[in-house]
Amino acid sequence: MVKALFFGQSPIVAILWGLLLLTSLTALFLGFWELSFVAFSTFALAVTPVFLASRLQISLPVPFLVATTVFIFASVFMGEAFDFYERVWWWDVALHAASSVGFGLIGFLFVFMLFEGDRYAAPPFAMAFIAFCVGMTVGALWEVFEYLMDTWFGLNMQKSGLDDTMQDIMINGAGAALGSLAGYLYLRGRGDGVFSRLIDQFIDRNKQLYRKSKARLRKDTR
Template structure:
């Protein structure tokens, strides 16, 4: 159950309301594939706040907004309204955006493990593991696309192998950007918006990073 609802912006609530309405409309018109895609979009967009509530995490509003918009743009607009075919840059833009997001999430997770209560490691090691975690998340997403295509007859992979390899290359670039951002953050040199985003999350969840905070004070 989601407890912290004060971070839900009007944009997020509007998107969720539109998706819920679209589910009922699609069911009423017997558009089963559209209903499934819409319901999947709504469910995935609710995963981050649900997990955050379950794990007692505080997610920054920009993060919640970004994940909601991403799922809406990639699955609902991309698949249900065929934006991937209508706009040639749609797939590239979304994968670039998600790659950096995966990388930043990977850094926060790895940083929590190494700089929380039990572990510590040099910034270079954390940056390297961050890159590996982000690439793994990207690979899992490609598997998800394949399963969706094979199971429900969608076309998320588009040109097949070429699309998959291109997505993984973009993911590698985004993972590298996030890793470098995290590395510079550990050196107390936050890099613009991305660095401030890391700092905001860590500040909101101090209990997970207290060993790092104590070490930086010395």
């Protein structure tokens, strides 16, 4: 099962997963229970998108998997096991800023999928607004996760409590707005940057979810 899980993954993803498993087992053997728990929890969170994508028959592009794994590794493992949240003042801000843009893009891809990739099923601004709401929801759920981890397992993911949570929510809002803006520009045919390429890559790997978009694109190219 482990071989099947690691096979075909990006080298960066496979190395991080292997490091987490090795750390968890070594810490367990040495009696460092908290480190073992944090490492294994990080590994479980990192592989969850792969299992969910498999169940939903979604193909995840390599950049998405790498970004997800690095974010979880940096936030849960590095942030907690090595106390980077306290040692590096900008660690939490940087992680939330980067992840919130990803949440916005994920929100756009989800909304676009609901319309089967039909660019004309709803006005671009409406789809961008819904994508923003989805991105904010994902960010809020992460804050709930941080609270539960602090409450149940005695971690310190929230640091200063309410102030940290509100700062994170505001950063999530800015990132979700940027991600949804990228989706808006993509719908208007004005997207020509890295975000548009990521959107195209995801759609190309999951054509069955975006049938109308691909059919319309084929017509436009004739």
